[in-house]
Amino acid sequence: MKRSTRRLIGFALAVVVLAAVAWWQVRSDQQSAPGTLTSLKPDSITRVNLEVGKTATEHYVKRDNHWWRADQAEPERADDLRLGELVNIAAAPVQSWQPATTYDLSKIGLSPPQARLEVDGQTILFGGMTAIGQGAYAKVGDRVGIISLRYMPRSAQSSNIKAF
CATH class of the missing domain: 1.20.5 (Single alpha-helices involved in coiled-coils or other helix-helix interfaces)
Structure with missing residues (x-):
């Protein structure tokens, strides 16, 4: 050869x-x-409830590819971009998961939670920032994950975004 x-x-x-x-x-x-916060696909989500701090809970529903405020006597169009950000939180990548029993939930801002996001019946609770890095604690079911701070939800009042 x-x-x-x-x-x-x-x-x-x-x-x-x-x-x-x-x-x-x-x-x-x-x-x-580690995966994502939920197994939901953002495009398939049709109901969103958001409570940030002590503000009133915001209720939204998706109809005809647009988001609407569902908590008012007369339905009002909501900001589709802002709601797109909220539903994308459901698919936020998680840096790590731990059982909730590993933490003292009050020490990481999850008892009471700083924010509560419910997407199509799945609840995500948001706590405080991590000590290192740009992360925050999020609780889904009986697990606590660390996510990027950019996925922390904001209320409509704090974001100064008005409905159409």
Whole structure:
């Protein structure tokens, strides 16, 4: 066998081994990823209830691809961009999960929660900031996750966004 043929075969084997290792690493990373706050897809969400601090709970419903305030006698159009941000919170990536029993919920701002977001019947409670990094605590069911601060919900009053 010629030297060039042996080199070509060796090179091909090295490429196959590297591809297999890369595939294994990607698969391993995907399986160990903590996931998102909920399994809901933002586009499929049709009901949102939001309570931030001691403000009145805001109720929204999606009809004909637009969001409407559902807590008023006369339905009023809501800001679709703001509601898009709220429903995207349901798919927020979680940095890590821990059982809620691991924490003293009052020390991380979850008892009482700083905000409560309910999307299609699933409740997400939001607590305080983490001591390190730009993270915040969020409780879903019996687990507490750490999420980016950018996913903390804001009330309509605090965001100065008016309905149409």
